[in-house]
Structures are given as structure tokens and as C-alpha cells.
Amino acid sequence: MGATNAGLQRRQFLATGALALAGCNPAPRPIEGGFTGIALERGHLLRDARPPGAPTVTRRVHTLIAGGGVAGLAAARALRQRGVDDVALLELEDSAGGNSRGGVLGGIACPLGAHYLPVPGDAAHEVQDLLEELGLRQRVAGRWVYDERHLCHSPQERLFFNGEWQDGLLPVQGVGATTLAQYRRFAGLVRAAQAAAPFAMPAFRAGAPASHLALDTLTFKAWLDRDGLTDPQLLWYLDYSCRDDYGAGLATVSAWAGLHYFASRHGFHAPGDDAGEREGVLTWPEGNGWLTRRLAAPLMEAGSRLHTGRVVLRIEADRHGVTVDALDVATQTVERWQADQCIVALPVFVAARVVVNPPEMLRQAAARIPHAPWLVANLHIDQPLHDRPGAPPSWDNVLYGSPGLGYVDAMHQSLRPVPGATVLTYYQALGEAPDGRRQLLEQPWSHWRDAIVAELSVPHPDLREKLTRIDITRYGHAMAVPVPGTLRLSRLWNKNGSIPTPNGPGLLQQYEFMTPSDGRLRFAHSDWSGYSVFEEAFTRGHAAGSTAGRNPRRA
Ligand SMILES: Cc1cc2nc3c(=O)[nH]c(=O)nc-3n(C[C@H](O)[C@H](O)[C@H](O)COP(=O)(O)OP(=O)(O)OC[C@H]3O[C@@H](n4cnc5c(N)ncnc54)[C@H](O)[C@@H]3O)c2cc1C
Numbered sequence: 001m002g003a004t005n006a007g008l009q010r011r012q013f014l015a016t017g018a019l020a021l022a023g024c025n026p027a028p029r030p031i032e033g034g035f036t037g038i039a040l041e042r043g044h045l046l047r048d049a050r051p052p053g054a055p056t057v058t059r060r061v062h063t064l065i066a067g068g069g070v071a072g073l074a075a076a077r078a079l080r081q082r083g084v085d086d087v088a089l090l091e092l093e094d095s096a097g098g099n100s101r102g103g104v105l106g107g108i109a110c111p112l113g114a115h116y117l118p119v120p121g122d123a124a125h126e127v128q129d130l131l132e133e134l135g136l137r138q139r140v141a142g143r144w145v146y147d148e149r150h151l152c153h154s155p156q157e158r159l160f161f162n163g164e165w166q167d168g169l170l171p172v173q174g175v176g177a178t179t180l181a182q183y184r185r186f187a188g189l190v191r192a193a194q195a196a197a198p199f200a201m202p203a204f205r206a207g208a209p210a211s212h213l214a215l216d217t218l219t220f221k222a223w224l225d226r227d228g229l230t231d232p233q234l235l236w237y238l239d240y241s242c243r244d245d246y247g248a249g250l251a252t253v254s255a256w257a258g259l260h261y262f263a264s265r266h267g268f269h270a271p272g273d274d275a276g277e278r279e280g281v282l283t284w285p286e287g288n289g290w291l292t293r294r295l296a297a298p299l300m301e302a303g304s305r306l307h308t309g310r311v312v313l314r315i316e317a318d319r320h321g322v323t324v325d326a327l328d329v330a331t332q333t334v335e336r337w338q339a340d341q342c343i344v345a346l347p348v349f350v351a352a353r354v355v356v357n358p359p360e361m362l363r364q365a366a367a368r369i370p371h372a373p374w375l376v377a378n379l380h381i382d383q384p385l386h387d388r389p390g391a392p393p394s395w396d397n398v399l400y401g402s403p404g405l406g407y408v409d410a411m412h413q414s415l416r417p418v419p420g421a422t423v424l425t426y427y428q429a430l431g432e433a434p435d436g437r438r439q440l441l442e443q444p445w446s447h448w449r450d451a452i453v454a455e456l457s458v459p460h461p462d463l464r465e466k467l468t469r470i471d472i473t474r475y476g477h478a479m480a481v482p483v484p485g486t487l488r489l490s491r492l493w494n495k496n497g498s499i500p501t502p503n504g505p506g507l508l509q510q511y512e513f514m515t516p517s518d519g520r521l522r523f524a525h526s527d528w529s530g531y532s533v534f535e536e537a538f539t540r541g542h543a544a545g546s547t548a549g550r551n552p553r554r555a
Contacts, residue, residue, distance in 0.1 A: 029468065031453075034445050037103065037112045037376065037473025042092050042311050042329060046353050055325060055336035062086035063548055064324055064339040066312045066354075069098025070288075070534055071524040071541035072345030073295035076305070077130075078545025080298060088337065089299055090310040090326050096296040099478060100534065102289020105471055106380040110410040110423040111287025112473050113376060117534050118265055119146060119280040123200040124535040126542045134294055136282065150290075152281040153413055158391040160459045161400040165390030169240070169398055171233040172271050173390075182231040183270035186238075189227065190259060190268045199263035202539045203529055204514050206264075208491045212256055216487035220250040220258030236400060244405050246531055247372025248431030248481045257482035257531060283395065285410045287425075288534060310335070315342055316356040317520045341520045343544045347371070347477060348527040359518040361493045368489055369527055372431025373440050374478035377452050379407070379426060380469040384419040386462040393419075402455050404428040426452055431481050440474045448472050479532035486530035493528065511543035522548055 063079060065072045068091030079087050095101060099113040120127040128144075131137040136147045158165045166173040170183070193199070197209035206212065215223065220242065224235070238258060239249040245261050246253050262268040266279040284290035299306035309329040316323045324337040344351050352358050352366035387393065395413075398406030404426055411422040430436030449470050457463050480486070493516040516523040524544035526537035 029465075031449060031464075031467050031470055033449065033470040033472065035474060036471040037101075038093060038475065039329075040441070040474060040476060043350070043476070045311050045327065046313065046350065053334050056333040058336040058338060059088070060338050061088040062340050063088075063343065064322065064337050064341075065089040065343045065345055066315060066324065067091065067098070067345035067347075067350075067525065068093075068096035068296070068306065068308070069345060069525070070100050070292060070295070070537035071526060071544075072096070072098075072343070073292060073299075074126075074130075074538045074541025075343045075345055075524055075545035075548075076299055076541075077295060078542045079548060082546070082550060084548070084550055087299075087305055088339075089306050090312050090324070090337070091306065091308045092311050094308050096299075096306060096308065097289055097292035099475065099532070100288035100292045102284075102286025102293070103378065103471070104286075105378045105423045105469060106382075106421060108380070108410050108421065108423045109284075109286040109289075110378045111289060111376070111408070111425050112378070113287065113374075113475070113478075114289075114534065115287030115408050115425065116152070116281050116283040117288060117291070119151075119282060120535060121201060121265070123205045124202060124539065126539050127535050130291075130295075130538065131282075134291070146280060146282065149413070150282050150284060152283045152395050155392055155394040156281065157396040157398065158394040159398050159400055160388065163388065165388055165392075165397075165459070167391040169396075170237050170271070171400060175233050179231045179233045180271060182229055182234045184273075185227070186224075186229055186234060187268045187270045187273060189229075190262045193259050194263045194267075199260050201264040201533070202536050203260060203264065203487075203490075203531075204494055204539070208487070213488060213491075215256035215259060216254050216484060218255050218484055220253050220255045223255035223258070224250070240398065240405065243429045243431070244427075245533065246431070246481055247374060247429040247479050248483075252432060253482050254484040254486060256487050260482075283408075283413065285413060287408075291534070312346065312350075312354055314356060315344065315351075315354050315521070317342065317518070319519075322520050341522065341549055343522050343524055343541075343548060345524045345541060345544070347525055348480075348523075349477060351523065351525075355521065361516055362518070362523065364489065365493070365516075365527065369486065369530065370431075370481045370483060371477035372429055372479055372481050373433075373437045374430065374475040375428045375440060375448065376473040376475070377426040377428075377448065378471045378473075379424045379452070379456075379463075379467055380421070381424065381463070381466040382421045382468055383466045384422075385460040385466060388459050397424075397459075399455065399459060402458075404452070404455055407456065424456075426456065429478075437476050440476060445470075445472060480527045480530055482531040490528060490530040508547060511547045514540065515544045515547055 065075055068089050076089055101112045103110055103112045157169050158167055159169050161171050196211040200206035241261050242250050242253050310326040312326045314325040322339045322342040325334050328335055348365040352362050396408050407424040407426040409422055494514050522544045524540045526532040529536035
């Protein structure tokens with residue numbers, strides 16, 4: 001730890017020195033780039049009215065997994081742990097990971113989507129087990145400790161507010177007494193909500209107490225209004241937090257979701273509160289792609305269990321088995337899979353399209369869960385940026401009042417002594433924009449390039465000169481938005497009435513309760529939680545894989 005801190009201080013010092021030299025103004029170069037990341041046209045094949053054509057090959061497997069995001073990969077791992085090896089996973093993209101994939105730009109690893117995982121609490125014990133298996137968490141002298149290399153180094157986050165960078169994301173620099181009083185009141189309300197009934201991550205483990213269901217009936221904004229919480233700085237911060245985790249702001253998400261963000265993890269700490277030790281965050285240059293690559297590796301080692309570039313077009317289950325048709329993108333032919341059972345780890349709106357005669361709960365989920373579009377831009381810069389006064393460059397850098405959610409620095413965890421080229425990954429959630437999805441589809445790359453460069457040039461006027469490339473990933477239906485009513489809806493398919501206690505002998509029963517199923521189909525995706533984070537996706541996949549039938553298919 002001492003060595004790490006020494007390295008970081010040196011890095012900060014040199015970064016400051018480099019900025020002082022950044023007075024000269026080389027002529028701007030052309031910025032290269034384009035749309036990368038996900039293949040929109042493959043997903044849109046499902047809207048195609050044309051029949052996909054007759055299968056050219058038929059394959060057999062015991063368990064088929066459709067979708068290779070975190071949930072699908074977690075299901076494969078759980079099956080493997082139980083000795084079920086006759087498994088195939090079909091994934092639409094050319095690599096597994098879904099929203100948690102990483103990429104490389106200018107030789108630097110960077111996230112294409114999800115970029116961090118908060119140190120999981122005990123309710124997410126399946127995630128804790130994964131981290132232990134990956135060597136990230138171990139017991140030392142009776143305490144659980146995390147690998148320092150992957151815990152986000154300090155300084156973690158800063159906010160560009162009133163022309164200066166300040167430490168942390170809650171606006172505090174120069175705010176008045178009224179704002180501070182509202183921060184304290186909100187902190188008190190979060191504590192009161194936790195005292196009324198604990199929140200948990202994954203949310204399933206909190207059950208469905210009446211106080212949570214009441215919070216699920218109105219928007220976060222309406223709930224704040226009711227309590228007279230109207231301070232602009234507080235509202236900006238809460239809106240930012242909701243956009244960051246749920247893809248839409250406080251006027252859209254439920255009060256349950258707004259409080260869950262704080263109450264299930266780190267709480268809300270007003271300045272001057274005794275916050276205790278802040279919760280750590282695990283992060284990697286390629287973001288959560290570090291985790292999904294490791295989850296996918298055993299499927300690749302085992303030869304042909306991971307089948308990428310496969311668009312699942314149709315899933316039909318009957319008394320005898322499951323038939324799945326998928327387009328092989330490379331050969332443009334349809335392959336048919338016959339399986340004993342299928343774990344459908346697809347977003348609900350995709351599942352409802354491809355499952356023949358979808359069960360009522362799937363129809364309901366697809367009709368009632370809205371999805372937010374997102375944009376992720378990887379910006380390669382070949383020199384450190386000039387900076388405004390205030391807090392030093394951090395891992396997460398957010399601009400008050402801007403359309404985006406700021407950027408993370410892919411080289412933040414590096415201990416290189418001199419700052420240099422890096423990739424800044426910029427995020428924007430478009431869940432609030434009425435035509436966000438259409439814009440994402442129709443606007444050219446240059447439109448987003450210009451908007452992002454203009455936005456980030458406010459704190460970094462020299463960005464344009466140092467920028468070599470911007471690659472943009474468009475997620476048309478990135479994540480479920482927990483609007484009012486979502487919690488009640490998700491409890492319907494979770495059959496939440498009689499959850500056994502966590503960690504108890506009823507764990508398998510608990511997994512059964514949280515896995516929506518229909519005959520030979522078991523559904524696992526973060527959508528079924530009504531909002532999308534690693535813990536939800538992983539636990540649902542783990543539950544589906546832990547409860548799927550074990551017996552090998554008889555020939
Ligand atoms: C931009 C962005 C940033 C995020 N940041 C974070 C973060 O920092 N931390 C965090 O915890 N969470 C973050 N999330 C949430 C993230 O969605 C979850 O952590 C998790 O990756 C969701 O996994 P999943 O398996 O539920 O879903 P998905 O990632 O949606 O997986 C579904 C998979 O199914 C595949 N698929 C779809 N249709 C077909 C088809 N027809 N045939 C075959 N395959 C198909 C998809 O390609 C995908 O791989 C972020 C999400 C986005 C979009």
C-alpha cells in the first residue's frame with residue numbers, strides 16, 4: 001500500500017508539472033474514429049419480417065445458453081461448478097461480455113461499457129465468491145482484503161463546478177447554508193428509509209417490504225418535492241446519480257430506485273458527516289471487461305462451448321426439448337440447436353421476440369420495462385491535458401450541469417511515473433431524451449464527435465489538439481429503467497412471497513424463486529431485476545445455472 005501511494009503522489013506531481021508546460025498550441029489534427037463496439041445491424045435482424053431460411057446444420061447439446069452477457073456467463077460458470085459440461089453459449093457479438101466488454105484503442109485497454117464494481121456487500125455473496133475465485137479477495141488475519149492493484153486508486157473522483165475542479169462529486173465548493181441543510185436532510189431520509197426496511201444488492205434479497213412498495217408508486221422527483229427537497233445542487237447530484245446507474249434521471253425513475261442507489265450500497269453522506277471508511281470500488285483499464293474475459297475463458301478453453309457471431313432468431317420449447325435457430329453471421333447460414341433446456345440470458349424485449357409463444361410474464365416484462373439508450377465514447381489523447389485549477393486528475397471526472405456523465409481515465413490505475421497517452425471514456429445516458437434512440441441511430445459519428453469535444457473542452461481547452469481518435473459505441477436498448485411500478489412488477493415473477501433466508505439451507509430454493517421459468521426455459525438477465533448492475537446480472541445468471549436440470553440428455 002505504501003509503495004502504491006508513493007507512486008501515486010509522484011504521478012500527480014509530474015502531471016501538474018506537465019500541465020505547466022502545456023502553453024503552446026499545436027495546430028489541431030484530424031480526429032479519426034467511427035462507430036464501433038456493438039453491431040446494431042445484427043440485433044435489427046430480429047425486426048426483419050423475412051424468414052431466416054432453413055437450417056443447414058443441426059447440433060445437439062444438453063444445456064443451451066442464449067446471450068453471453070454477465071448473466072449468461074454466470075449461468076455457464078454455475079453449470080460448470082455443478083459438473084454440467086455439455087453446454088453451448090450463443091452470443092450475437094464477436095466476443096462475450098455484453099454491456100461489460102472492454103476494447104483497445106491506440107494500444108491502450110479501455111471499457112466499452114461497464115467500468116466498475118463496488119466492493120460487494122454480504123447480500124451479494126455470489127459475487128464475493130467470484131472475486132475470491134479470481135484472486136481479487138482473500139482472507140488475511142481474519143479480515144477480507146481486496147487486491148490493491150484493482151481497488152480504485154486515489155484520487156477517485158472530482159467535479160468541475162463553478163469553473164474549478166473540486167474533490168468528490170457532491171457540489172460543495174461555495175454552496176450556501178440552505179444547500180448544506182438540504183444535504184443533511186436528505187442524508188437523514190436515506191437513514192430513515194434504511195431503518196424502516198433494509199435495502200439490499202441484489203435487490204431481491206431485501207424482499208418486498210411495504211415501505212419499498214410505497215416508494216415504488218411515485219417518481220423520485222415527486223418524493224423529493226413532497227419533502228421540500230428542491231435545492232438545485234442537491235437535485236443535480238441526485239439526477240446525475242440516477243442517470244449514471246439507471247440511464248434516466250430523477251423525474252423518470254421511482255423513489256424506490258432513487259433511494260436504493262444510496263441505501264443498498266454506500267449511503268448518502270452530507271459534508272461533515274462522520275462517513276466512516278468510504279466503500280471501495282474495483283476497476284480495471286478495460287473496465288468490467290476484465291471480469292467478463294475471465295468468466296468467458298473456461299468456455300473457450302473447453303473448445304467450442306462459446307459460439308460468438310450467432311444471432312438467436314427463434315427459441316421453441318415443447319415437452320421433449322428446446323429447438324433454437326441462430327444465424328451464423330460469418331457464413332450467413334442458420335444453424336439449429338437441439339437441447340434439453342435453455343437458459344435465456346437475453347434482454348426481455350429480445351426474448352419476447354424470439355421465444356415462440358412467450359409466457360405471460362415475459363410479455364408483461366417486455367411491454368412494461370423501458371430501456372435507456374446509451375452512448376460510450378473512447379477518446380485517445382497522446383499527451384496529458386491542460387487542466388483548470390482545483391482537484392487533480394482523477395479516475396472519474398464529472399462536469400456539473402453537462403449532458404454527459406463525465407469520463408474515466410483508462411490509465412488511472414497505471415503506476416507509470418510520467419503521464420502520457422491515455423484513453424478517456426465518456427458516457428452519456430439518453431433515457432430522458434424523447435427521441436434518444438432515433439438520434440443514436442441516425443446522427444452521424446461527426447455529430448457526436450463535435451458535441452463531445454465541445455463539452456469536454458470547457459474544462460480541457462487543449463483537448464482538440466491532443467485528441468487523435470474517438471470510437472463511439474451506441475447501445476440502443478442499454479439497460480432497464482426502474483420507473484414507478486418496476487419493483488412491484490419484478491416481485492411478481494420473483495414469486496417473492498416466501499423467500500427463504502439468505503445463506504441458509506434454502507439457497508437453492510431462493511435461486512428457484514428468483515429465476516423466472518417456463519417449462520424447459522429459464523430466464524436470466526439483469527432486466528428481470530428492473531435495473532442493471534453487475535451484481536444483479538451475475539446473481540440471476542448464477543441462480544439460473546444453479547437450478548437448471550443436471551441430468552445429461554439421453555440420446
Ligand atoms: C454504458 C453502460 C455502462 C455501464 N456501467 C456499469 C458499471 O460501471 N457497473 C455496473 O455494475 N454495471 C454497469 N452497467 C450495467 C450492465 O448492463 C451490467 O453490469 C451487466 O453487464 C448486464 O449484464 P446482462 O447479462 O444482464 O445483460 P447484457 O449485457 O445485455 O447481455 C445480454 C447479451 O445478450 C446478447 N444478445 C442480445 N440479443 C441476442 C441474440 N438475438 N442472439 C444472441 N445473443 C444476443 C448481447 O449481445 C449481450 O451479450 C453499464 C451498462 C451500460 C450500457
